[in-house]
Amino acid sequence: MLPTSEKKKWMYENMLVSRFFEEAMETIYMEGKTPVFNMAEGPIPGEMHLSNGQEPCAVGVCAHLKPSDVVTATHRPHHQAIAKGVDLKLMAAEIFGKKTGLSGGRGGHMHIFDADVNFACSGIIAQGLGPAVGAALSKQMKGDDSVAVAFLGEGAVNQGAFHESLNLAAVWKLPVIFVIEDNSWGISVSKADSTAVKHNAVRAQAYNMPGRFIADNDPIALYDVAGIAIEDARAGKGPTLIEVETTRLAGHFMGDAEGYRPDGELDRLKSKDPIVRMKNLLIDEGVITDDENLQITQKAQKLVDEAIEFARESDYPEPAEALDKVFV
């Protein structure tokens, strides 16, 4: 299933928005945190997991999704949220802890929830898998052709929830797709040190489920495979496991000194930056011109700038609002 030029452009634009968003995060996060790095300080306190380099995983899948499709995302959720169509301003405001944020500041960066586009995420490894299975069950019971997608890291694959969720999805033939973003690191622990198989796609065999491997962080190949998986799911053919070889271009979280990375790894990965490759591909294929690229880039940057501005200018919640929304 090959993407149209329109789709390719959408994917590229979306990747750019995502990257620019992360770059903004990177800068703003450090405000108030120098000279002494203190996670509690600045306009964006707390942990911050950036998705730089992993954009292909999100766009290759979400290019096929409609708002009623459900996505459960990870602790590293920005690219996934953006690709799913979460409102950028409201998300930025949430990350700043503002009253205008998606959840009025109760959630923060690891808890991006957008009911309008059925997006949720979590700070607990593999926690989103069960809910994705349940959303798929709901779709199946309602006779709706919507699907659910659960994103997870390769480190999360070794969590029991992975096994239980894939088995359940397969037994009930649910319309759910599990997408592993394999950046080969779980914080400082390498995949080789934590995982008994070389390719997690192999593990699909344990659930009698198709397992697909996408090499080299390739959004086009992923688009193809995800498209088939989602089409199958909509058609009642059950779940698929997709493993995407991707790259974490930042530290695990902001402040990570990354002493555990082998020498040269980061340079090697950066030389394969998926944004640059996607741009080159689109230009080489004649999908966009250099001029159009400039426009697209500027538009993406503007979207991000406006979101950040909205977030900055919004008010903080009243302290006592902490007590609201425990129950609906």
Place this chain on the structure above:
Amino acid sequence: MLPTSEKKKWMYENMLVSRFFEEAMETIYMEGKTPVFNMAEGPIPGEMHLSNGQEPCAVGVCAHLKPSDVVTATHRPHHQAIAKGVDLKLMAAEIFGKKTGLSGGRGGHMHIFDADVNFACSGIIAQGLGPAVGAALSKQMKGDDSVAVAFLGEGAVNQGAFHESLNLAAVWKLPVIFVIEDNSWGISVSKADSTAVKHNAVRAQAYNMPGRFIADNDPIALYDVAGIAIEDARAGKGPTLIEVETTRLAGHFMGDAEGYRPDGELDRLKSKDPIVRMKNLLIDEGVITDDENLQITQKAQKLVDEAIEFARESDYPEPAEALDKVFV
């Protein structure tokens, strides 16, 4: 790896002890529970999971074990305990809740612990897998060639602990063997309704680990495969997963009306009683004569009778002993 005649005899004897023990349990359990069945009453209160029909799984593996090898067992533990060499009298006394029991009556039927032969069990599905991995790690760190064996049911395979434990064992190349007793039922839920694959042995592929399937409840075939697995483990070659097709000849627990069993299933299973088959095999092969069989049978029955008598005659603990042994 074929069993010697001695081993075969040991296996048969052990299976008989196990079966006679369960038959005794079956009778005694009902004391005080008629005409009204009340689990709280009688000399053996609480849940009671019998292992009738599953004896091959225990003897085929434990025939290779020495006392320093560790076994973690299930909620259906009697055959496993007996095959591992747990003291029958002390175990019986524990199941009766007597002071002389293995744990002074604190554990009961689902919590059989014998430090002398390194046997432990648990009432929580798949809970023993982590501890078996840890015991194997301990052996590996000490440079001891002992191994660990974790027994589990086919229903337990769908618990997250299975996945995490097998992966960890494989990554660390630990001397541990996972033995699935597939009796095709998890209480009233059939394997077909709960498990995405036909054979759980396939799931070994997800851990880069050998996965072996033993058909038809065959203790000799299991002896062979388990022998190789244990030899490999002792030699530092890492873990193995073994799936044994077995039969649950009793209800899930005493009192189970088994309305969920398809008509005729139980008769079919009973016609393949492994005790009878083992006896026939040994006689056909000339390992034992009919006379010897009678002696073996009587000896096994006597062992059980003595254990039950010991348990019956032992005193109950003082009530306030409940407060002891929370900490050592």
Place this chain on the structure above:
Amino acid sequence: MENERKLTIARSMAEATAQEMRRDENVFVMGEDIGQLGGVYGNTRGLIEEFGSKRIRDTPISETAFIGAAVGAAQDGMRPVVELMFVDFFGVCFDAIYNLMAKNIYFSGGKFKVPMVLMTSGGGGYSDGGQHSQVLYGTFAHLPGMKVVCPSNAYDAKGLMATAIRDDNPVVYMYHKSLQGMGWLGTEQGATVHTPEEEYTIPFGEAKIVKEGSDVTIVGVGLGVHNGLKAAKLLEEKGVNAEVVDLRTLVPLDRDTVFNSVKKTGHLIVVDEDYQSYGLTGEIIATIAERDITALKASPQRVAYPDIPIPFSRPMERFALPNPEKIVNAYAKMKEQ
């Protein structure tokens, strides 16, 4: 009583569930052995016959996945009723409960609803050992974001179940095995009471004074209420008039009713089958003490499970469980001081 319709808690739970399933096609049930078996504790009996296996779904032994799935389905507009067979098993899936089910409403700023019921059995007294006899009320009630319901009788059980299923928030419905009316567990007769066939709801957060009295307030929940009532009978023989309060829900907790009762009687005994320390009994005592210490005319007492794993053997288990005599003794101790 004329037209009396005595139901066990098991049957009243199943009846409420069936009625809610008829009202709302989004209600469905998931769990281990809740289909053809009708639930190990009988509370889903008859449902698969009426509603079929699409809405009454047996699950694999994968609590993390199916409770997580219930959350996902609830967020997508369904109203799952999901069973954790024994509350003792919560350890294999508590993240999906306390960190997911209980928090997603808050994390989403109220934009996601999580209308689900997690029903689970608890309680000992029948020698099922230390991993099958716990109540664990305190652990669930301590953590925010989930309502916690513990019925003591069939009438309440039905109305509380209907309320739970209609609630847009996650509700943990903790039923006590000894009250369930399953003969094979030994049954507290007092739990099997008249239960109307028609639908009704009982609001959360309203404790019930099940016996009025003037001398001492006995507070309990689930089986504890029956222990309290029996103790009240024994105390009556000694000329002591006890008031017995059934909390019915631990979250929300009706602190006012307890406080007003203690204000009246001046004396407080809290009964709980959960481990004593850091739990329900402490909370109730603190609730009164912090509000007005002068309400307490004597040192309040607690009759709870000691801080030990639950022993299998009958004499030891009996020793550890709360019972009416212990409550009577607690009263004596309180008056001695």
Place this chain on the structure above:
Amino acid sequence: MENERKLTIARSMAEATAQEMRRDENVFVMGEDIGQLGGVYGNTRGLIEEFGSKRIRDTPISETAFIGAAVGAAQDGMRPVVELMFVDFFGVCFDAIYNLMAKNIYFSGGKFKVPMVLMTSGGGGYSDGGQHSQVLYGTFAHLPGMKVVCPSNAYDAKGLMATAIRDDNPVVYMYHKSLQGMGWLGTEQGATVHTPEEEYTIPFGEAKIVKEGSDVTIVGVGLGVHNGLKAAKLLEEKGVNAEVVDLRTLVPLDRDTVFNSVKKTGHLIVVDEDYQSYGLTGEIIATIAERDITALKASPQRVAYPDIPIPFSRPMERFALPNPEKIVNAYAKMKEQ
């Protein structure tokens, strides 16, 4: 102080662990990112360099398996120190903790020992959101079979860690991120104190009066102790002489020291960062009230986390957290009544 040797809690934990590893070859460490990274909270820093990757083992993200494995290794004669990176993650592996680690000694009638330490970080205040900021003391302390340690300073942290590792019982060692001395979390300076290089142990179950006083007893643990000390300073300005008690271990709990202090001061405030209801604050208040209600000259007060999931946004989180001012206000409220 002469020869002062100020250590952070992170360093003192690592030092105690290293000393115990030198004493006993059966001690080893497992957990996520505890190897080359030295632990997200620094408490295993330097260990892999000295002891190598066989004894300092990074694990997959498989808490159920590796904590279960620690139990199996401990039962086999090893002495594992295992880390659960954030206590908030306990939900994915609590069965291995509360139902296995904590109960096997009892289930085996004391024939199996389970000499292991589960260390885990807790605490908020730096906007890490509702799944990375909890302390959950009450949940662990409520369930029997595990000792629970919560150091408030580096001196105690070291001695308590040595005691924990030498104990033949399972010990949950809960350290507070804000006390850890990692600059990037904002650090309570009072936790970084003189810590001797030589080995020493601190017995469990001995609370410490960290400031003597006569007018009110402030009881806390971990960061709560520092809030208590700061409140005591503020109260001093108002002429109130507060006594501050550091519980140090929640299991075993030194009820005598708390009682004797309240007996002396007549007034009690309990500080806790854990959710208020059904937890530590209730337990401490009940402990005094049940022993002798007359010890309390006014209604005891609690300053705890409200029963809400932890909000991310700074103003809301600050609003919810305990702090010295709230303690001072609680004192005022107590005296008003």
